[in-house]
Amino acid sequence: MGNCASAMDGLIPWGWGGAKAANPAGMSASKRTTSSSTTATTGKLSTVSTSTFMASTVSGGSTDDGYVEDGHILESPNLRIFTFAELRSACKNFKPETVLGEGGFGKVYKGWIDVNPAKGSTAMVVAVKKLNPESVQGMEQWQSEVNFLGRISHPNLVRLLGYCMEDNELLLVYEFMAKGSLENHLFRRGAIYEPLPWSLRLKILIGAARGLAFLHSSEKQIIYRDFKASNILLDSHFNPKLSDFGLAKHGPDDGESHVTTRVMGTYGYAAPEYVSTGHLYVKSDVYGFGVVLLEILCGLRALDPSRPSEKLNLVNWAKPLLSDRRRLTQLMDSRLEGQYHARGAFRAAQLTLKCLAGEPKSRPSMKEVVEALEQIEAMKSKSKSREARRDSPSMARGRGNSPRSDGSRTNSRGR
Known part of the structure; x- marks a missing residue:
């Protein structure tokens, strides 16, 4: 994957933003309109035909799939x-202390919006992404966010609440995610970032997988294209939501296996077939999910120049360990010691290998990934239930009256 360095140079992972996208062509400031009200939008901003977004979003998805039933796609954006002036006031004039993060698009600020000022409602906390005028992403990514995230609703996708398109100012307003990014919780150290327990890591993986599965199950499949730990945001209850749809693309048309596009994304997460050929498959997202699953298992970044050269690329180093049950403990995050079911960890390692398969067709679908993760989670729950029953007072009393109790063994030795 070394040949993608130039194509992805400068892409930075962070909590509230995303990777750099192509420099927009043919999108001049003269095409921007000024808004002065707070009404909902129509679909006029869309560069994508509304026929590609149907209210009946699922093709080939079972009605038993919770990740499908919980989401829907609108025919046009429904945004405020x-x-x-409103957003400048909401973010306290964009003071440095309100900055949540920064990426190629620009800075993201914490703000407070009055949902219904006339009724004296309490201000709602939001995240406001403000375009840097010198950004190379510009209108193209801004519009992609509106086109995709403005129409999609799912519990595991960050909600886009509205936007501002005024003179040379482009801003996006999202729901606020109180716990920040998964990346911070996995890799940052300090009192506010305690190690994530195994059960919580599984919860985050399952939620993120459901979000991807929903995108892939829509009538016009959506390829997320930038799945990574910094784009998985967590609410106050650690429920995960995918953010940043600036690189999202529609999947291939009927009969086609892939779409061909300029290579964009983040080095270390992009699928090898996409990096080498520009051919983007729906299952290119599955590879990115496999990288994040590996990061969660071992608590290490996908790429880290500070590691020894043989360990710089996590995928290359870890693959042999993932397939060996006895060596797997060398890979697992030491902070998880004693928390996970050994068989469940090995199942997770096997799933990781499948997601990281070199050929897209050899990777599982995200629906299959969700099912596999849920089985691993259930395995842990069953283990806990057995431990609880074993340690309960009634079980302790039962063991005391058992023929295999200490007293019976003493009598046996006496005989």
Whole structure:
């Protein structure tokens, strides 16, 4: 994957943003409109035909799939239009202390919006992404966010609440995710970032997988294209939601296996077939999921120049360990010691290998990934239930009256 370094140079992972996208072509400031009200938008901003987004979003998805039933796609964006003055006030004039993060698009600020000022409602906390005028992403990514995230609703996708498109100012307003990014919780150290327990890591993986599965199950499949730990945000209850749809693309048309596009994304997460050929498959997302699953298992970044050269690329180093049950403990995050079911960890390692398969057709679908993770989670729950029953007072009393109790063994030795 070394040949993608130039194509992805400068892409930075962070909590509230995403990777750099192509420099927009033919999108000049003269095409922007000024808004001065706070009404909902129509679909006029869309560069994608509304026929590609149908209310009946599922093709080939079972009605038993919770990740499908819980989500829907609108025919056009249903967003609130904010004035720049409103958002500047909401973010306290964009003071440095309100900054949540920064990426190629620009800075993201914490703000407070009055949902219904006339009724004296309490201000709602939001995250406001503000375009840097010198950003190379510009209108193209901004519009992609509106086109995709403005139409999609699912419990595991961050909610886009509205936007501002006024003069040279482009801003997006999202729901606020109180716990920040998965990346921070996995890799940052300090009092506010305690190690994530195994059960919580499984919960986050399952939720993120459901979000991807929903995108892939829509009538016009959506390829997320930038799945990584920094784009998985966590609410106050650690429920995961995918953010940043600036690189999202529609999947291939009927009869086609892939779409061909400029290579964009983040080095270390992009699927090898996409990096080498520009051919983007729906299952290219599955590879990215496999990388994040590996990061969660071992608590290490996909790429880390500070590691020894043989360990710089996590996928290359870890693959032999994933397939060996006895060596797997060398790979697992030491902070998880004693928390996970050994058989469940090995099942997770096997799933990781399947997601990281070199050929897209050899990788599982995200629906299959969700099912596999749920089985691993259930395995842990069953183990806990057995331990609880074993340690309960009634079981302790039962063991005391058992023929295999200490007293009976003493009598046996006496005989």
